[in-house]
Amino acid sequence: MAIIQNITIDQDCDYTETLTIKDSTGTVVDLTNETITSTLRKTYSSATKHAFATAKVSATDGTCSITMTDAVTATLDEGRYVWDLTTTDSSGLITRRIEGRATVTPSVTRS
Numbered sequence: 401m402a403i404i405q406n407i408t409i410d411q412d413c414d415y416t417e418t419l420t421i422k423d424s425t426g427t428v429v430d431l432t433n434e435t436i437t438s439t440l441r442k443t444y445s446s447a448t449k450h451a452f453a454t455a456k457v458s459a460t461d462g463t464c465s466i467t468m469t470d471a472v473t474a475t476l477d478e479g480r481y482v483w484d485l486t487t488t489d490s491s492g493l494i495t496r497r498i499e500g501r502a503t504v505t506p507s508v509t510r511s
Contacts (some may be wrong), residue, residue, distance in 0.1 A: 402484065402499040411476055412507035415468045416455055421487065421497050428462035429487065429497070438466045438501055442477075444459040450476065454485075478506040 401424050409415045421436075438452035447472045452466035466485065484499040 401462075401504040402496040404500050405498050406500040406502070407483065408503045408505060409468065409473055410505050410507065411478060412470055412509075413475045414470050415473055417464055418463055418465045419485065419498060421462045421464060421485075431456050431462055431464060431487065433490045434487040436464050436485065436487055438483065440468075440476075440481050442479075442481055444482055452485075454477065454482075468504075472506070474507075476504045478504050480504075484500040 403422060405419070407417060421431060423429055434456040436456065438454050440450040440452065441448065450468070450472060452468055454468070455465050457463040457465055464485075481502040481504060482499070483502045484496055486496050488492050488494045
């Protein structure tokens with residue numbers, strides 16, 4: 401079962417979050433042989449998706465980052481979204497590790 405984590409993204413700004421990946425028992429997951437994917441959608445059934453760029457911060461400590469550039473967050477309408485982060489191991493097993501709601505806050509200052 402995935403851990404619930406809600407996030408807030410400021411429209412028209414760069415967004416980065418560092419996350420620690422744990423399994424269902426709360427044990428940190430070694431990400432050395434894992435591929436990380438993270439996606440944001442307006443609703444679970446939305447066809448349009450926005451991918452986060454992902455990177456391992458410390459694979460053995462189970463930490464990774466998710467990032468969206470200001471160019472991407474500028475395309476998001478304000479409001480609530482859903483997001484998740486999955487890992488895929490070397491055998492192809494996909495596991496949803498984190499899921500939650502994302503709130504996109506509107507921007508006043510724009511370029």
